[in-house]
Amino acid sequence: MTTNIPKVYAFPELDEVADAVADYVVYVQNHALAKPVKEKKLSSSSLNGMVTTTGTVDFKEIRRTPSVKSAGNGNVNNSSSKDLSKKPKKEARFRIAISGGSLIQVLNKGLLTRTDVKWDRWDIYFADERLVPFDSQDSNYGQAKRKIFDLIDTEKYGEPNIYHIEEDLISDPQECADRYEKVLIKGFAGRDSVKLPMFDLFLLGCAPDGHIASLFPNFQESLRENLAWVIPVEGAPSGPSKRISLTIPVICHSNRVAFVVEGATKAPVIKTIMERPEKGLPSSIVNEGAAGRVSWFVDNDALTETFVVKKKYKNRSHEKPEEETPIQQ
Incomplete structure (x- = not known):
């Protein structure tokens, strides 16, 4: 068995998984938005010299990738009518990373019917992306746009603020990864750490072959990467061959990590993840690396081959959030 047992919540039906995941997301959202906002900022000189996939980062070159939708109600401020000497109060944001696949449908079922999702205070990033046009069924952003973002009232x-890759870079995985890493640097460099971004919640699925995001078992050196935030993936063993992915250290540095897994086809890999951590599957690495901050939301079919203590999920979105496990910087 894994030496660090994550919380495992099991449910008879997928709809129950979706409801519980949505409740947990809102719980973490509320926790994030209740935190005092730190005004600490880093000078450009403190960012210059940071090691990334591109080498040294020049702060002046960092720019935010335009999202399809802007934050709030989309109104443009007229600076001529405001006193620019008065700095507006900084608002807390909920920073979440999501992957694609069946997770998108789970979020569609669970989140869109709730009235307590504060979409205008969400910053949404992607755990990985397949380098295909956005209108492809294989595009994580495209799928999320059609099944979630376009359906928000x-x-x-x-x-929400939505941070996706630049579509015109899908033919160049290295450049695409470099640009997306700069987006992350822009979004997180003013927070607690410039070594790694710190998401409030990182949501992941797990494929039957054991890959999470676009980190495949025993593939290239992706699981050993400990400097870059985003890496290119070429020649992926399944699905679109060209991808980018956030790395294991970024996932493990999140305040909370949640896996959402369903179906009997996942039962063998779940058994390996939970009972044979020495196999080094990506999910097992996260279970260990983010110990105490990992939860699994699964249906019973995915646990048919695994002996694991199941916890009963209690709705938490209206509770006072529990104290977080400190993260080693």
């Missing part, structure tokens, strides 16, 4: 709830 933005007049009522506002719009």
